[in-house]
Amino acid sequence: MASPTPPSTLTTSGSPSQAPAEKPSSPPVNILPSPLAQVYSYAHPPVLLGLCAWRFEGLVADPVRELLADLPWLAALQIAYVMLCLPPAGTVSAEAGSATDEEKKKTPRSPAGPSLRPGKPGYRRKHSSGKSSWASAWAKLMPAFLSLSLTSLLATPFIAVLLVLFGAPLTTHNAETLLCAAHMALLSATGLVYVHGVDASVWKEVWGISRPADAVWGSALGTGLGAWFGAIPIPLDWDRPWQAFPITILTGAYIGYAVGSLISRTPLLYGKRIQFAPEPAEEGEKKTN
Template identity: 65%
Template sequence: MASPFSPASSLSPAASSSSTSGQPLVEKPPVPPVNILPSPTSQIYSFVQPTLLLTLFAFRFDALTANPARELLNSLPWVLLLQLSYVMVCLPPVGTVPSPSSSKVTDTGSPVPGDGERKSAPRSPSSPSVALRPGKPGYRRKQQTGKNVWAGIWAKLMPAFLSLALLSLLATPVLAILLVLFGAPLTTQNAETMLCAAHMAVLSATALIYVHGVDGAAWKEVWGFALPADTVWGGALGTGLGAWFGAIPIPLDWDRPWQAFPITILVGAYIGYAVGTLVSRSPFLYGKRIRFAPEDNEIAEKKKN
């Protein structure tokens, strides 16, 4: 039986040129896995942040059991603050990760440079800080100024604002509808349903929006469960699976106060997020994709045999 995971480097064929023109086939590569930023602060905080989330949730669990709606509303800003600090410190913002809509691969497997890419100019052997361009005099590199620093900060703030907008306008309502479809009360406990959806949206969608923005090709892979395993996709998938498994104790006749909706769902979502964020970075899963069908080459080999 074939493994359900496949390497992220395998390319899915996408027809793009007519056979009459004689041009080589052009394929769009899949979305690459997202890496944690290499700075020591990012690496350390990527492990600290899931621990802080679980600690906050465990510390406020008694209050959540006593009054779920009030506690979910009070803790939501803190969870959102932890998530925004995590994505801004640890993850590359949208536009810095290659996407299928901005890059192409030829039939030989070599990437086609985009319009914004520049080839490295030859440098003068006598002055390593001077770059020479054909037909233009040499110029010296500009040192990093305050304007460049603010541009870097703004490049992180804009995706964060985009995440806030889409979390409230799209992610939370969609997850609330999914909760109702999976058995949440329709006419009662509406506040608990919306707040549970808001917490799940913050956990699962903040990093996805911050890294991928509104790129259509990336979100097709999100809804098709085709993204490669990384800390972003692992956290989102872990949140959904954890919430699904967390709903199991609700209908059981144990007569416990913590069985009330949506407490166990949130317990599963938070644990699933923390586990998925960390486990998906392991060498055994990183960069692998879930496969629901065999590859084309496997089908061809079976037909030959």
């Protein structure tokens, strides 16, 4: 006689013990496919490094004056970069767009396509290119200025507090700290806000350092790591004028931005995530063994 099936092995499709499906993570950000975007996306990091190297002597001589004078140029370059090279928040990525185009090509068309008006064969509808171009420019301009505003109002004070917590002077060099934070915010946060907006799920991944590698996330992470390593020469007893706060920190942030933006687009890192713990499947296998 067959033994009854244990209750623990009985499963139903509508069992309440099943975990709810998690929201899928947003994919890595692709640079826009236009030739101008592809070329400038590689030229932008060297341009910023050139600006930093060109103004380095002035930065050593008078950090506050130089940082304040370079801030509008950095903001203009970052706005130009995001508008030319990145998809604004809420738009479909280039890969998704190409996939839909291929599907449209595969689907057969009827002899009387949607471009023909009924009753007037051979007459195609005229699209107003002027309105579409203005709409396209406005769709890029609004997120760009929104990202610049949120970066200035939110990211700059937040990074300034982080700089103080990590050792920046609290009672002195307040102008240097604030201006250094403004430069770091423009480098790291402008692209993130422009591409992801205020999506809470994406920003949880940003704070958890679990975003898939792409040009935007790589540049932001590189800015932070570069500033971290840039602080190393400050306490050394070399007695060099360029060791003063925040010169090395800001120089490291610029170098980290350029390196992170470029290497995160390589096939070795693109789309990969930083793993701090083993996957749940691996943990289960260890328990069973």
